[in-house]
Amino acid sequence: MPPGECQVWWARPLTGAGPDPSVLDPIERGRAEAYRKNEDRARFTVAASLLRLVAGAHLGVEPRALPISRACPDCDRPHGRPTLPADGWECSVSHSGDRVAVAIGRTGPLGVDVEEITDRPDVRDLVLAPDQDGELVTYWVRKEAVLKATGEGLRVALTEVVVTSPDDPPALVRAHRADLPARTTLRTLQPGDGYRACLAALDTPGLVVTELSAG
Known part of the structure; x- marks a missing residue:
């Protein structure tokens, strides 16, 4: 590869x-x-x-x-x-x-996240920043992919990570660390109906992603 x-x-x-x-x-x-x-x-x-x-x-x-x-x-x-x-x-x-x-x-360091689309109004305030609105799960996978790439996971609140809206191409807008937006590349993945997924990579601006089935 x-x-x-x-x-x-x-x-x-x-x-x-x-x-x-x-x-x-x-x-x-x-x-x-x-x-x-x-x-x-x-x-x-x-x-x-x-x-x-x-x-x-x-x-x-x-x-x-x-x-x-x-x-x-x-x-x-x-x-x-x-x-x-x-x-x-x-x-x-x-x-x-x-x-x-x-x-x-x-x-560079990778983070992948996939989530089943479910109705979870109880966690919206834990995932979305005050100025964010739209489909919860798309925000969720973008944010969690970033924090998995950094290795911080849920030790950092998802509300501190601001990504583009679900209708826009995925990108990190701002985060708890000032260096992250310039270092982070996001790609939307295709997990199939009923799911959302995202991949984050640090320090890899020309990231090329191939999706494959294991059966």
Whole structure:
């Protein structure tokens, strides 16, 4: 994959066949078994397996042997953003409903987010800045993709991240850090009916994105 390019792989964990879960390492299998709901277990298993298979193919490493770190910056639990063992390669994972997205590329830090479109009036004030109006979920995925790319996640309030309206091309307008708008590139993704998704990349102005199906 050339520098500046990114692949986003899509899978359907609840209705699709899914990748081979035997590639998971012991920590990942433990996390999967800890989920009480079958659908949550399926989403995690498919996402972790797909990341291993795709990253292993790009890096020339057997998927089962690929050391993927998920070290949390705030505690010792392995539930942080995934990190690949190769300089210049970035990845990000997201899942919601019957969608899993795995992004991998030779880019700056990546953040991908997919959300099922649901009526959530209770969270509008937690997502939208005072001057924002329109479809909640589109704002949501754009903002969360940015914060996943920075590695800050929900440690930063979504209301501090201001993006363009859903009717406009995706872009970061202003944020809690003054340097971010100039460094951030956003791309709208196509997860299918009933979902919205967005990809964010830092320091990759000529970002090229290819979307692929894992079946």
